[in-house]
Amino acid sequence: MDQGNTAFILIAAALVLLMTPGLAFFYGGLVKAKSVISMMMMSFGAMGLIGVLWVLYGYAIAFPTTAEGSVQLPWTIDFSELGLGSLLEAPEGAAYPPLAFVAFQATFAIITVALVSGAIADRAKFGSWMIFAFLWATIVYFPVASWVFNFGLADDGSFAYGGWITRGMQDVFGVGAIDFAGGTAVHINSGAAALALALVLGKRVGFQKGAHVPHNPPFVLLGAGLLWFGWFGFNAGSELAADGIASLAFINTLAAPAAALLAWLVVEKIKDGKPTSVGAASGAVAGLVAITPACGSLTPFWAIVLGLLAGAVCALAIELKYKLGFDDSLDVVGIHLVGGLLGTLYLGFFANGSGLIYSGSFTQLLVQAIAAFAVLIYSFVLAFIIGFAIEKTIGFRVKNEDEIAGIDTVVHGEEGYVLADTRA
Template identity: 90%
Template sequence: MDQGNTAFILIAAALVLLMTPGLAFFYGGLVKAKSVISMMMMSFGAMGLMGVLWVLYGYSIAFPSTAEGATQVPWTIDFTNFGLASVLETPEGAAYPPLAFVAFQATFAIITVALVSGAIADRAKFGAWMVFAAIWATVVYFPVASWVFNFGLADDGSFSYGGWITHGMQDVFGVGAIDFAGGTAVHINAGAAALALALVLGKRVGFQKGAHVPHNPPFVLLGAGLLWFGWFGFNAGSELAADNTAALAFVNTIAAPAAALLAWLIVEKIKDGKPTSVGAASGAVAGLVAITPACASLTPVWAIVLGLVAGAVCALAIELKFKLGFDDSLDVVGIHLVGGLIGTLYLGIFANGSGLIYSGSLTQLLVQAIAAFAVMIYSFVLAFIIGFAVDKTIGFRVKNEDEIAGIDTVVHGEEGYVLSDTRG
C-alpha cells in the first residue's frame, strides 16, 4: 500500500468537504439578511444527510463491485455492500485502502446536493428540502456518479472503469467521455435539478431584476475563497495519486478560474459600468466549474482560454432567468449548468490527444455531448417529478408573508444578526 497516495487522497477528501461550508458562506452572503440561516442550513443539512446515506447505501449504488474491465449497466446496486461491508479491509496489493476512496467520493455527494439549494433560496421549507435531497440523491446522484466515475473494485483490489459514460462509450465509439472530476455528475447534474426546482417552487415575491441584492458580499468572497481552496482537492485529488496528472489538474485549477474571474469583471464593466466583488467571486466559481471535467486533459494555455470563455458566457447566462421567467435565486443554472456544459463540450475540441484540433475527429465532441445531455435530461426530469411530489404532499414553499418577513425565524427560530439583545 502506498502511504503517500493514501495520505494524498485523505487530504483531498478533507479539502472537498470544506467546500460545502464554503458554499454555505457563498450562498449565505447572496441572500437577504433574514434568510441567511435558512440558506446556510440547507448546505449543512446536505452534509448530515449525505454523510449518512452514503455510508448506508449510496456507495453501494455508485460503486458496485465488478470484475476487472467489466462494464456496469446504467443502474446497478451492490447488495453485498450496504453499510460499506465489503470495503472495510484493504485487499492485498491495493494501492490505497478502499475506505480512502469511499471518503473522497462521499464529499462529492455532499457538495453536489448542496449546490442545488441555491435555486430555491428565500422560499423553501427546510424539512421539504431534506426530503427532496434524500430522494434525489438516491435516484439521481448515486446512479449518475456510477455512470461517470464507477471505479469498480476488482478482485485484485484495484479500481477499474465501469461507467457507461466513460468505459461504455469507449467500447462503442473508440473514445469515452472525459469527465475527470465531475462536470457532468456534479455540475450539470446539480444545475439541471436546480432548474427543475426553480420551476416547481415558482418565483419569489417581487421577483424582477434588481429586486434582490446580496446582503453580505464579504461572505460571498469568503465562500468563493474556501471553494477555490477546496477545489484543489476536488480536481487534483481525482487523480487518486500524487503524480504529474494531479499537478496538471492543480495548475489548471489556478489558471482557468483566474481567467474566468477577469472575464466576468470585463463583461460587468462593459454591461453595467462597474466590476463588483460578487462578480469576481461568481467568475472564479464559473471557471472552477468549467475546468472540473477538463483539468487533466488541457494544457494550461487552453485552460486559460476555457476560463475566459466560461467567465464571459456565464456572466451573460445569469440574465436568462429574467428573459425566460424562471427564478433561479442564486444562479445555479447560469453558473453550474452552463459552466458544466461549456467545460464538458470544450473537451471535444481541445482535449489533449482526442480533441478535434489534435485528432481531426468530432468523435470526442459527440461523446461529450451524449454524456452532458443524458445527465442533464435525466436529472431535470426526475428532479421535477420529485420536487412536484414533495410540493403536493408536504408543501415545499413557505407562505408569502413569511418569505417577505424573512424565513430564518419562521423555519429555524433564529436570526442571523442580533444587533441588540432586548430579552429580559
C-alpha cells in the same frame, strides 16, 4: 500499499468537505439578511443527511464491485457494500485502502446535493428540502455517479472504470467521455435539478432584475475563497495519486478560474459600468465549474482560454432567468449548468490527444455531448417529478408573508444578526 497516495486522497477528501461550508457562506451572503440561516442550513443539512446515506447505501449504488473488463449497468446495487463492512480491509495489491476512496467520493455527493439549494433560496421549507435531498440523492446522484466515476474494484484489487458514460461509450465509439472530476455528475447534474426546482417553486415575491441584492458581499468572497481552496482537492485529488496528472489538474484549477474572474469583471464593466466583488467571486466559481471535467486533459494555455470563455459566457447566462421568466435565486443554472456544459463540450475540441484540434475527429465531441445531455435530461426530469410531488403533498414553499418577513425565524427560530437582545 502506498502511504503517500493514501495520505494524498484523505487530505483531498478533507479539502472537498470544506467546500460545503464554503458554499454555505457563498450562498448565505447572496440572499437577504433574514434568510441567511435558512440558506446555510440547507448546505449543512446536506452534509448530515448525505454523509449518512453514503455509508448506508450510497456507495453501494455508486460504486458496485466491477469484474475486470466488464462495464457496469446503469442501475446496480452491490448488497455486500451496504454499510461498508466489506471494505474494511484492502484487497491484496491495492494502491490505497478502499475506505480512502469511499471518503473522497462521499464529499462529492454532499456538495452536489448542496449546490441545488441555491435555486430555491428565500422561499423553501427546510423539511421539504431534506426530503427532496434524500430522494434526489438516492434516485439521481448515486446512479449518475456510477455512470461517470464508477471505479469498481477489479480482480487485481485496483480501481477500474466501469460506468457506461466512460467505459461503455469507449467500447462503442472508441473513446469514452472525459469527465475528470465531475462536470457531468456534479455540475450539470445539480444545475439541471436546480432548474427543475426553480420551475416547481415559482418566482420569489417581487421577482425582477435588481429587486434582490446580496446582503453580505464579504460572505460571498469568503465562500468563494473556501470553494477555490477546496477545489484543489476536488480536481487534483480525482487523480487518486500524487503524480504529474494531479499536478496538471492543480495548475489548471489555478489558471482557469483566475482567467474567468477577469473575464467576468470585464463583462460587468462593459455591461453595467462597474466591476463588483460578487462578480469576481462568481467569475472564479464559473471558472472552477468549467475546468472540473477538463482539468486533467488540457494544457494550461487551453485552460486559460476555457476560463476566459466561462467567465464571459456565465456572466451573460445569469441574465437568462429574467428573459425566460424562471427564478433561479443564486444562479445555479447560469453558473453550474452552463459552466458544466461548456467545460464538458470544450473537451471535444481541445482535449489532449482526442480533441478535434489534435485528432481531426468529432468523435470526442459526440461522446461529450451524449454524456452531458443524458445527465441533464435524467436529472431535470426526475428532480421535477420529486419536487412537484413534494409541493403538491406537504408543500415545498413557505407562505408569501413568511418569505417577505424572512424565513429564518419562521423555519429555524433564529436570526442571522442579533444586534440587541430584546429579552434583556
